[in-house]
Amino acid sequence: MEPTAWADLSLAVSGWGCVRNGRVLLRELSFELGAGQLLVLKGRNGAGKSTLLRSLAGLMPWRAGRLAWAGQTLAPSAAPYQQQLAYLSHQAGMNDALTALENLRFALALQDQAWNAAHVARTLATLGLQDLGARPFGRLSQGQRRRLGLARVVLSDRPLWLLDEPDNALDDEGALCLADMLRAHCAAGGLAVVATHRGLALAEGLASTLDLSNLPTLNTPPEAAC
Amino acid sequence: MLKAVFVREMRLAQRRPAQALGGLLFFVLVGSLFPLALGPDSALLQQIAPGVVWVAALLALLLGQHQLFEGELADGSLEQWALAATPLWLLVGMKVAAQWLIAAVPLLLAAPVLGWQYGMTADAVGVLLAALALGTPSLSLLAALGAALTLGLRGQLLLALVVLPLSIPILIFGSHAVTQASLGLSAAPALNLLGACLCLALLATPWAIAQALRLALE
Numbered sequence: 225m226e227p228t229a230w231a232d233l234s235l236a237v238s239g240w241g242c243v244r245n246g247r248v249l250l251r252e253l254s255f256e257l258g259a260g261q262l263l264v265l266k267g268r269n270g271a272g273k274s275t276l277l278r279s280l281a282g283l284m285p286w287r288a289g290r291l292a293w294a295g296q297t298l299a300p301s302a303a304p305y306q307q308q309l310a311y312l313s314h315q316a317g318m319n320d321a322l323t324a325l326e327n328l329r330f331a332l333a334l335q336d337q338a339w340n341a342a343h344v345a346r347t348l349a350t351l352g353l354q355d356l357g358a359r360p361f362g363r364l365s366q367g368q369r370r371r372l373g374l375a376r377v378v379l380s381d382r383p384l385w386l387l388d389e390p391d392n393a394l395d396d397e398g399a400l401c402l403a404d405m406l407r408a409h410c411a412a413g414g415l416a417v418v419a420t421h422r423g424l425a426l427a428e429g430l431a432s433t434l435d436l437s438n439l440p441t442l443n444t445p446p447e448a449a450c
Numbered sequence: 451m452l453k454a455v456f457v458r459e460m461r462l463a464q465r466r467p468a469q470a471l472g473g474l475l476f477f478v479l480v481g482s483l484f485p486l487a488l489g490p491d492s493a494l495l496q497q498i499a500p501g502v503v504w505v506a507a508l509l510a511l512l513l514g515q516h517q518l519f520e521g522e523l524a525d526g527s528l529e530q531w532a533l534a535a536t537p538l539w540l541l542v543g544m545k546v547a548a549q550w551l552i553a554a555v556p557l558l559l560a561a562p563v564l565g566w567q568y569g570m571t572a573d574a575v576g577v578l579l580a581a582l583a584l585g586t587p588s589l590s591l592l593a594a595l596g597a598a599l600t601l602g603l604r605g606q607l608l609l610a611l612v613v614l615p616l617s618i619p620i621l622i623f624g625s626h627a628v629t630q631a632s633l634g635l636s637a638a639p640a641l642n643l644l645g646a647c648l649c650l651a652l653l654a655t656p657w658a659i660a661q662a663l664r665l666a667l668e
Contacts, residue, residue: 283529284668306533315526321465322458331527333454336535 230383230413233294233308234258241288242275249275253289255434257417260410262426265419267436273419274314276436277386280417281311293384307335310382312390316373320362324353324372327361331376347375351401366393371401378405385409385416391424400425451536452544459548469514474556477510481564492569499568500578500628504621506564507557507582508614511589516609518549518597519663532667539660546594546656547587554586570632577631577641584644585624591655592616598662620647 240253249272257263265273279286282300290297293305300306318327329339348354351371356364364372370393377385385406391399403425406416410430418424424431463470484502485495522528531541561582565575596613627640 281529281533283532303537307535309533311529311533313526313529315524317526317530319458319462319521319525319527321462326458326461330454330458331530333451334530334534334536334541336451 231259233383233413233415234292235384235415235417236292237280237289239289240276240279240286240291242272242279242284243287244272244275244284250436251288255432257415259413259415262406262410262416262418262431264424264431264433265417265436266421266433267419271436273436274388277311277388277417277419278313281309281386282306283311308382309384309386310335310377310380311386311388312373312377313388314392316361316369316376318361318369318372321360323358323360324364325357328372328376328379332379335380335382337380344375344379347378350404351375352397367395367398370394371398374402374405378409383414385414385418387416387418389419389421391420391422451534452540455541455544456548459545459552463552469517470552471556473510473513473553474560476513477506477557478560478564480506480509482567485567495568496570496632499565499570500574500625500632502568503561503564503578503628504581504585504625507554507561507586508589508617508621510557511553511586512593512610512613515593515597515613516600516606518545518594519601519666520597523601523666528663528667532664537660538663539656542594542598542659542663543656546590546659549594550587550590554582554590557586558582570628573634574628574632577637578628580641581624581627581637581644584641584648585620588620588644588648588651589617591651591659595655595659595662598659598666601663601666620644623647 235257237256238254240250241248242250253276255263265276267273275284278284280291280300282302282305286300291300292298293308298305316327317331318324322330325344328344332339345354348357351374353368353371353375356368356372361369361372370390374390377387377390390402394402399422406418406424406426407430409416418431481503484498488494488498519528522531532538534541558579561578562575565578570578592613593609595616596609599612600608623640623643627637627644630640631637
């Protein structure tokens with residue numbers, strides 16, 4: 225990773241609003257992230273964590289607000305911005321019939337990322353997946369699938385990580401591994417928005433927290449969708 | 451990048467051969483049932499052959515197409531496709547091209563056998579192959595469009611309702627070309643029109659499929 229290339233990146237979101245299924249989920253949401261900063265999204269089930277992450281990734285329309293990346297205001301669906309982010313949803317985005325390595329190779333090809341065998345082997349070893357490369361993805365356990373999804377995010381070498389409950393199904397050792405990865409990513413100047421229920425094993429001060437269930441504006445009755 | 455999509459589709463087809471070869475089996479079976487049901491009247495068989503072969507090919511290509519993007523939607527890879535560095539319409543176009551090779555090329559190989567079963571002349575079989583080669587890519591693109599539009603909905607009926615009306619021109623020009631050839635007339639005008647349909651489909655459908663997939667993701 226090249227810390228210098230990521231040093232002046234920032235993500236600023238202001239007045240963000242999302243509507244899902246005719247219900248206002250997020251309104252007047254604002255936060256700012258500088259290089260090397262991490263935002264933890266908390267909130268009860270259905271508070272809109274996944275919706276926020278998906279709209280930040282440009283995968284679903286947002287209703288209000290503006291997003292600035294490295295000081296430039298743009299739409300989240302703009303290609304130059306989308307090529308800066310790595311998004312991990314609840315599923316790893318991998319096919320059951322292909323092996324772990326084939327899936328990983330394809331996912332990296334999708335992101336126009338060159339295949340560096342040594343780097344891949346190192347990352348898989350860190351995540352404890354070194355012996356599973358040739359196994360079909362469908363025969364991995366839930367935790368192993370999650371780890372492979374994380375391997376994709378690390379290997380994609382993108383400055384902005386949008387992770388939707390990355391600690392789901394991970395064991396204690398996996399959670400520590402995730403915290404290490406996030407720490408290394410932030411140390412290199414990367415940004416991350418992470419939705420989680422469990423709380424990451426990170427030192428105080430590294431991450432700021434945004435609790436979606438305590439947003440004052442959401443306590444007003446939901447408006448009809450415009 | 452596009453090669454990666456192609457390799458992936460081929461690998462998946464190779465790991466699940468039943469899905470890939472189901473259409474071929476359907477094509478051969480339907481084509482063989484008509485002579486059995488109609489009896490050994492060779493004049494009648496020759497007359498209906500172009501229509502039967504084309505309808506069988508159309509239905510064989512539609513078979514199972516509703517699953518085209520279902521797996522990708524369920525396992526989350528469609529989101530990764532949408533975020534990819536390559537535009538979505540190119541990726542989707544490549545996927546349909548690979549699917550055409552997997553599903554339609556076996557039909558092309560089996561079509562002469564069906565043609566001889568109906569007593570078609572060698573010329574007519576040649577035109578049938580040319581017409582299928584020009585027409586099936588359009589059908590594959592239309593089927594993929596239908597699959598993208600009906601993604602997330604259960605059942606195959608809606609896909610057929612979307613795709614079948616759109617594929618009528620291809621069906622008409624395709625069987626017309628073969629009929630002309632078996633009557634000893636020139637098949638060129640109908641083949642030209644099939645080519646024009648293919649150009650139109652190539653221009654419009656990949657973009658439309660990509661937009662439909664983005665809608666399905668929301």
